[in-house]
Amino acid sequence: MNASRGLATRLCALALLTASGGLLASACADNESSLFVRMRMARSGDCTVSCSPGEAFWTEDAIDAAYVGSHSATILVGNQIVERGDSDVLRTETSRVQLYEAEVRVSDMEGNAVNEGYVVPINGVVDPGTSSDAGYNCTEVLLLDGATMDSLRVQAAELRRDVEVVTTMVLRGRTLGGQEVETAEWSYPVRVCFGCSRCVDTIPPICCSDSSSEDCKDQEDVEGSCPGARGIQDCRNLGQTCAEHIAEFGL
Template identity: 75%
Template sequence: MTDEGQGSVAATSGLARRLCALALLAASGGLLASACASNESSLFVRMRMAPTEDCTVACGPSEEFWTEDAVDAAYTGSHTATLLVGNQIVQRGDPDVLRTETSRVQLYEAEVRVADLAGNPVTDGYVVPVTGLVDPGTSGDAGYNCTQVLLIDGATMDSLRRQSAELGGGDIEVVATVVVRGRTLGGQEVETAEWSYPVRVCFGCSRCVDTAPLSCCESSASEECQELDEIERSCSGQRGARDCRDLGQSCAGHIRSFGL
């Protein structure tokens, strides 16, 4: 989303605070005060899930996770990761009195900022839509579900690509900071505390494989090209071998096409 989206989020938050303040002045009890208070512990980001060998993801606090990502900006225009989100809101449903469960949280957006290791922003932050329904916890344990978040958008990746090219393709280390927002089925707005995750971005540092004959890079229509072995791909967040047939040109031609 654009800066207009961020402005609308800020305006909405400001309005909510003003309405809450007016409600507090009008209320005589302390119950409303606790309802208006910000609580970043109800919803939280736990970790970045690790994809399996076939690049699928299993969601759950006991599944494998990563502590950093590494991407090559020569072969990806943006970068998305699957995050595990937890919900600690107390269950309220009760079938004995026909009370529906209102503590499930429907995730709807994430706000992302990308900065260097010194905290300097790479580009403006952005807000992106997300999806996922997170159940409330049981017996003191949080409920969990996964959501995909755009950690590095196109504009940010362009900036990092240029920076890496100026360093001869070397790593640019950044930190993506994420706030995930949701709404309970009872209408309560909730959001996570800031969650930060490191990503290393290079330009052209991955191994790229040209076919033999080289003409197959541009077109795989001939029988000779179709019989060539496939290059094993890597999952998003990893640097692996690249196949020129996925690029539609030779590896060197693809790198030159950026004009960096």
């Protein structure tokens, strides 16, 4: 009788261990679906962003490495963890996710590594989902750091054409209840050129570096582009003529 009871106890313990292992495996599997990247948000005419899945988005960035030293993008992040708070029993909401870091690597179109990857801090709180709808918020992610941009600038100058790369990111966060969550890998293409944008010098050119001159006070502003899109460059933002700026790279 005691032997039978001991066997039953051991079998129950094994069953519980197996079940708990399954639950743990399920939790790990669900980890990448709880938090996810939805899209790269577009910037409107005044370069502002609205953080909603119904707003405009971009499917590719195009930048001129002659005028930027690194490149970031506004990423929309979704949270599918359901609400846990209940005011009737004074239970606080623990399913909000505080974003804290992004792991980014860059590769060429054939999948070859362009850099060794890097981890950068991010911020933002993503509210929990309600029913079948996820909660959303934006965060700014460094797609190309300075070292990567330096490398791509040289390549683009030597090839005299766009260099196409893919940035792949994993975003990490922590719920207010202390649970670690991360997104699945999400990839986004970026095209990098060198000196392909139109750059405008003032007339007279001295106004590029000294806009306080009497001859420069009626100069019209040049409308630039938002980060992630190529556009016209104003020499006054460079502090020198366009040719002088490009020549400084020695490429």
